[in-house]
Amino acid sequence: MKLIFATHNQHKVEELKKLVPTSISILSLTDINCHEDIEETGATLEENAEIKANFIKYKYGLNCFADDSGLEIESLNGAPGVYSARYGGEGKNSEDNIQKVWKELKGKSNTKAQFRTVIASSFGNKIKLFEGIVKGNLIFDKRGKGGFGYDPIFIPEGFAKTFAELGDVVKNRISHRAIATQHFLKELNQLKKS
Ligand code: ITT
Numbered sequence: 394m395k396l397i398f399a400t401h402n403q404h405k406v407e408e409l410k411k412l413v414p415t416s417i418s419i420l421s422l423t424d425i426n427c428h429e430d431i432e433e434t435g436a437t438l439e440e441n442a443e444i445k446a447n448f449i450k451y452k453y454g455l456n457c458f459a460d461d462s463g464l465e466i467e468s469l470n471g472a473p474g475v476y477s478a479r480y481g482g483e484g485k486n487s488e489d490n491i492q493k494v495w496k497e498l499k500g501k502s503n504t505k506a507q508f509r510t511v512i513a514s515s516f517g518n519k520i521k522l523f524e525g526i527v528k529g530n531l532i533f534d535k536r537g538k539g540g541f542g543y544d545p546i547f548i549p550e551g552f553a554k555t556f557a558e559l560g561d562v563v564k565n566r567i568s569h570r571a572i573a574t575q576h577f578l579k580e581l582n583q584l585k586k587s
Pocket residue numbers: 399400401402405460461462463464477478485487490508540541542543544568570
């Protein structure tokens with residue numbers, strides 16, 4: 394089965410490919426020759442995930458899914474959340490985003506944060522949403538070379554290393570994206586049976 398993943402983020406595509414069974418081949422927007430930047434105008438992760446999935450549905454008439462993810466920091470009332478990609482400026486630059494997190498957290502002792510992913514699937518005329526959350530703590534230095542985005546400063550609960558240090562295998566077992574993908578795969582299995 395072929396599934397379109399409505400994202401331009403190659404890191405996400407690589408993670409997803411490792412999360413789904415080999416019977417499902419994941420095609421990114423680049424793979425279907427869609428190079429447009431889909432404007433994420435929603436006020437929530439849910440709205441943005443739907444916007445991305447609907448864009449592909451209406452433009453190409455293809456079944457697809459999209460994920461919108463963000464880092465939600467407790468002492469910043471859930472910021473950057475839906476604005477995680479451009480928190481440090483328009484460039485979508487991970488280094489700038491991390492610097493901005495550190496600046497906003499300065500002087501705060503509560504470093505609790507969570508990553509949240511919302512997957513929107515669009516099959517036929519139905520949109521469905523699936524959520525995944527991983528809780529953890531932020532640190533004030535960058536550790537590790539794996540992952541992407543905020544991974545070098547995020548230590549998931551129950552671990553002593555950042556997502557960037559833990560690497561793909563562990564991240565893909567416990568991450569926000571892995572949990573949301575498991576829910577989505579259950580739904581796919583139901584669809585196949587019906
Ligand atoms: P698409 O919209 O094309 O899917 P994007 O990079 O803009 O790609 P999101 O809006 O979902 O993706 O994600 C917002 C930002 O949150 C992203 O750019 C990263 O900085 C961060 N992020 C998302 N998932 C992450 C993860 O698993 N680990 C670390 N940071 C992550």
